[in-house]
Amino acid sequence: MRHQLLYADAASRPERPSTRPPLRGVAPAELSWLRTRFKGEIVLPADAAYATAREGFNPRYDPHPAAVLSPHDAADLRIALALVQRTGLPVAVRGGGHSLTGRSNTDGIVIDMVHFQSIAIDGTTATVGAGCRQGPLRQALQEKHLHLPMGDSGQVAIGGFMQGGGYGHTARCFGMNSDHVTAVTVMLADGRIVHADARRNADLFWATRGGAGGGFGVLLEITYRFHAAPRLAYDSLVWRAQTDAERASAAAVIAMVERDFTGTGAPGTSVEMLLTFGAPGHEGPWLFLNAAHLGNARGLTHALAPLVAAAPPFAGYDEAWNGHHDATHALSRQARYLNRSPGLDGWRALVEVVATGAAHRATLYLHPHGDAIDAVPREASAFIHRTASCLVAQDVFWPAAEAGDDALALQRRWAGLVRPYSAGRVYQNFPNDELADYREAYWGEAFPALLAVRRKYDPVFFFAGKQDVSPHPDRGEPPALWPPHVADALARPIMA
Numbered sequence: 040m041r042h043q044l045l046y047a048d049a050a051s052r053p054e055r056p057s058t059r060p061p062l063r064g065v066a067p068a069e070l071s072w073l074r075t076r077f078k079g080e081i082v083l084p085a086d087a088a089y090a091t092a093r094e095g096f097n098p099r100y101d102p103h104p105a106a107v108l109s110p111h112d113a114a115d116l117r118i119a120l121a122l123v124q125r126t127g128l129p130v131a132v133r134g135g136g137h138s139l140t141g142r143s144n145t146d147g148i149v150i151d152m153v154h155f156q157s158i159a160i161d162g163t164t165a166t167v168g169a170g171c172r173q174g175p176l177r178q179a180l181q182e183k184h185l186h187l188p189m190g191d192s193g194q195v196a197i198g199g200f201m202q203g204g205g206y207g208h209t210a211r212c213f214g215m216n217s218d219h220v221t222a223v224t225v226m227l228a229d230g231r232i233v234h235a236d237a238r239r240n241a242d243l244f245w246a247t248r249g250g251a252g253g254g255f256g257v258l259l260e261i262t263y264r265f266h267a268a269p270r271l272a273y274d275s276l277v278w279r280a281q282t283d284a285e286r287a288s289a290a291a292v293i294a295m296v297e298r299d300f301t302g303t304g305a306p307g308t309s310v311e312m313l314l315t316f317g318a319p320g321h322e323g324p325w326l327f328l329n330a331a332h333l334g335n336a337r338g339l340t341h342a343l344a345p346l347v348a349a350a351p352p353f354a355g356y357d358e359a360w361n362g363h364h365d366a367t368h369a370l371s372r373q374a375r376y377l378n379r380s381p382g383l384d385g386w387r388a389l390v391e392v393v394a395t396g397a398a399h400r401a402t403l404y405l406h407p408h409g410d411a412i413d414a415v416p417r418e419a420s421a422f423i424h425r426t427a428s429c430l431v432a433q434d435v436f437w438p439a440a441e442a443g444d445d446a447l448a449l450q451r452r453w454a455g456l457v458r459p460y461s462a463g464r465v466y467q468n469f470p471n472d473e474l475a476d477y478r479e480a481y482w483g484e485a486f487p488a489l490l491a492v493r494r495k496y497d498p499v500f501f502f503a504g505k506q507d508v509s510p511h512p513d514r515g516e517p518p519a520l521w522p523p524h525v526a527d528a529l530a531r532p533i534m535a
């Protein structure tokens with residue numbers, strides 16, 4: 040059995056009524072131009088479907104797009120991009136709409152990739168449409184006994200997930216999702232389709248795996264290689280973290296996981312942890328651990344034995360007790376990669392802020408790194424967080440109609456507590472608008488090359504969006520010298 044925080048999916052959300060018109064609509068003449076060419080769906084503010092079509096995952100963001108366009112194919116997508124050119128409106132590309140900071144939303148034109156969900160499996164490789172949701176992809180792979188590290192939510196789209204790196208439950212066993220990509224196909228702003236792999240347009244290939252999407256072009260397809268029929272054992276453990284003593288014990292378990300299941304510890308074993316509230320009537324917090332092991336159940340039991348001995352898990356846990364995210368609540372996540380251990384006292388303090396934040400449904404994630412993640416060279420892709428011991432993340436929630444000041448204050452306190460143990464690097468799939476320097480936090484020394492790739496493939500910054508790959512307002516642009524193979528590829532023209 041696997042435990043997870045249950046998020047409401049888009050289909051079960053209450054509609055949020057539109058309270059203001061878009062900043063600028065699409066002019067009638069442009070709409071007529073579009074309607075005679077475009078085969079996909081066009082949703083405008085006056086349409087009944089607008090209330091649902093305009094939304095992203097996080098109700099903290101309240102976009103009012105001038106139009107939401109869902110192209111049926113590449114030719115349609117080209118027309119949608121041409122409309123953006125003609126109107127001069129901003130554009131955002133939407134995969135599954137699960138950006139935590141509303142990055143796939145805009146008050147201009149949203150291009151929704153919902154129809155790009157093809158899955159074509161051939162042996163141990165497959166080409167997958169960028170809008171494909173993880174749920175159907177996981178199902179298709181399971182039927183063929185193939186494995187690819189993927190995240191927990193079936194609704195997250197592979198295009199957005201992979202471009203940020205893509206951490207899955209089995210990442211320590213096999214690496215990041217993006218480490219399994221062998222080629223991508225991208226439509227540039229002018230409608231050209233380019234293929235990128237290790238040889239062709241190698242700079243774009245490098246940038247799409249970690250560059251976090253939206254900045255180079257529209258990702259159409261991803262080609263993966265999979266693991267064939269790996270022998271994997273899974274298990275879950277749960278501890279209650281309600282009383283003082285239980286929380287001290289939970290902190291000790293987390294400290295053990297950090298010590299024994301990161302870096303080169305426990306090879307072939309992936310664990311992820313979640314400290315979260317319980318469902319109404321089953322108050323927690325609860326500390327969950329999901330484990331995957333390359334091998335059999337006995338091997339996994341052996342790997343987990345020291346944890347179980349140190350803090351006996353809670354018996355008789357019922358899945359229905361798991362915390363539910365209320366879809367009317369806004370969410371903020373702060374994440375940090377750790378490169379120094381907080382030790383027992385540090386973990387105790389980090390756990391305590393979460394546990395006492397019940398009013399804000401505060402939640403703590405631990406994603407251990409190392410093993411197969413670190414086996415991939417740092418320069419292989421724009422996902423550079425290879426040597427961190429683990430990623431910790433904290434969520435807070437508040438009613439979307441409110442400002443969330445108290446919840447955000449609690450989160451800032453938590454971020455202050457974690458600061459001594461982190462160099463400030465942040466997982467680009469867990470973005471936060473409050474970061475002082477997101478370029479450094481998400482991409483570090485990869486940033487100059489990412490910016491050069493952007494200038495080559497999207498020279499007019501057509502796909503401009505928040506926290507995108509764009510020049511720092513107060514700094515010059517250092518030369519893109521690293522990694523060398525990207526610097527070489529940058530010197531070559533775009534290959535059609």
Ligand SMILES: Cc1cc2nc3c(=O)[nH]c(=O)nc-3n(C[C@H](O)[C@H](O)[C@H](O)COP(=O)(O)OP(=O)(O)OC[C@H]3O[C@@H](n4cnc5c(N)ncnc54)[C@H](O)[C@@H]3O)c2cc1C
Binds near residue numbers: 170
């Ligand atoms: C419930 C939930 C569970 C999650 N679980 C995990 C997890 O287990 N592991 C993990 O690593 N992350 C996880 N995430 C984070 C998730 O990976 C990111 O939010 C990801 O960016 C979402 O992708 P999306 O396409 O669904 O979102 P969107 O909001 O549609 O897109 C995210 C970004 O990618 C861009 N983008 C999307 N599609 C394309 C495209 N075809 N071409 C160009 N740009 C595109 C968008 O413009 C935007 O900037 C989770 C998030 C949520 C909300």
